[in-house]
Amino acid sequence: MRKFFLFSVLVSLVICGFAFAGDKPVKVGFVYVSPIGDAGYSYAHEQGRLAVDGMDGVTSSFVESVPEGPDSERVMLNMARKGYDIIFATSFGYMDPMLKVAKKFPDVVFMHCSGFKSAKNMGNYFGRMYQARYLSGMVAGAMTKTKTLGYVAAFPIPEVIRGINAFTLGAQVVNPDVEVRVVWTKTWYDPATEKEAAKSLLDVGADVIAQHQDSPGPQEAAEEKGVYSVGYNSDMSAFAPKAHLCAPIWKWGGFYKEIVDNVRRGTWESKAYWYGLEHGIIDLSPMSDSVPQDIQKQVLAMKKDIAAGKVTVFTGTVKDQEGKIRIADGVVASDKELLGMTWFVQGVIGTTQ
């Protein structure tokens, strides 16, 4: 009798042990390059984090405004030491520091956004934002009267150049003679500088302002002048109610939840995650009422085609600014070519320096 009693106590203890082991919450950490109040890039990531936070058995936290470079290494080290299980770093400049930290903490999963290096416990991810940019380009091309589109851009890196090219190609679908003027601000987030840059584009006759920046500065400039604008990162219509046409936006929630689930189930693998419209990681915000219904229908139909894989944005023939053919007729540009894109398509006025 005693043996049976002891045995049942042992079994119940073991069962409890398993239950407790499953109860340990997964800690997820996020590193942002700008404040979450930027209403742009980091704000979009934060929305994704809140989605993860809502999952059962998951806690999360973040550190914002972390400069790229040595400070980020310290922040990630700190998170790993505090027992975080998954760390997402959301800016390109965090790549090398993350690699260093990943080597020291092989049991932690590291995910780097917008980079290209990886390790056994570090993967990288991004979204095919250029697809949404293509759609926004179509809207801008349809709405411009001066045939000049202005683009306030941050740094001449492939990600930004790719976005400008996709935007131009989309605009040229509805308006073949349109030209896109590019101005570099050399900052991801500086509302005052971005607004000034937008104003300089307005001065050369642009009547739609698009941006690859993290603040709504350019939107405000467009609103003040009474022209149109295309936002980025999140729906910026609150900042420019009359000007804002649409915006390519991020929807990180679903992706982040998927990664956390994969890690919990042990099915996570280190690779380059580059999802697009078909996964819902990017989207075009609802178009404003100023956009005519037939244009809206055309854009939504194109969106469905891209999501279904029937249309790809960077398919030949595509010429660069000098007229040289960069993507031959019918050829689809490979991911590698897209990731290393340092040339502008015909129709873009500006340099990649």
Place this chain on the structure above:
Amino acid sequence: MLGLKITKRQEPLVWSSCLILMGAVVLSLALSALMLALQDKPPLTAIALLFNGAFGSWWAVESCLIKAVPIFLCSLGVAVAFRLQIWNIGAEGQYAMGAIGATWVALTFPDLPGYIMLPGMLLAAFITGGLWGLIPAVLKLRMRANEIIVTLMFNYLAILFLDYLVYGPWKDPVSFGFPMTPEFSPSAVVGKIGNTELNWGLALCLFAGLAIWIFFRFTRYGYELKASGENIRAARYAGLPYDRLVMVVMILSGALAGWAGFIEASATINRLQPSIMIGYGYTAIVVAWLARLNPVNIAVASILLAGLRVGLENLQLDLQVPAAFGGIMEGLILLTVLAGSFFIDYTIRTRKKT
């Protein structure tokens, strides 16, 4: 008017000054805690987290020391210039130029062994940083150009030059077009001390700090500097070589900031990238002033400031305090310490009614 009389003390307080400064810091911490409480964040936990994050564990102390290195070097440089009342606002640009000089050596001669490479980079950083300090000095002497404006403008020149180099001739071919130089070869990286995260930049700080202290205390030039700083006209009248002093001081100032740039590029990120420019040159001005231009105080102030920043990250992570709060805290501390410094130099007495 209020019956209060403000008089300058004959001798500024020495020992009580420590108490006053500590009191100032405590006051600013209390104000910050109050602000946190208004935001519904637990104030005492926050202050505890701040200290814990900055000094509570060995690796926290390491992080503080690592972060203090560039702040210390830049502040030392700025203090050297300020002693002569040369207002060098150009530490940021001199820091960039030092990093560029060191990078040039690392990229042009990647196969040099460590014992030639590192001194070479050190020398290059000294020359480029020093040059960037010398040019405004010459402009000041020859054309009476205001060094505040010239050094400030030179910052922009240096930063843009750095951008040009990393986007253009020095861009890493395998980096997919992102602005960064190729990684430095291992012999060009300032190594870590033993098993810790600390790098040998700390040794450079010690050396620079000691050298400057000896320079001011025990050499003739150092004495001339102090005298000229107190009263330029009297010094000139006494025949001290003011012009030469200005040039020497600005070269030293620029070189020290240049060394900071070299350490950051080599030891922490092992390449040249625009992201090393996070305002150490401007922070240095604040630190040098707060520390009253004294090398020992500068060392203490650098470590404390680095500690504040490191601790603040902890606060962000655990309590989700916004990053902007860090700027508020730093500003509060600066203001209270400045106010405290007032009491070290002046005393307030009530006017006696006769």
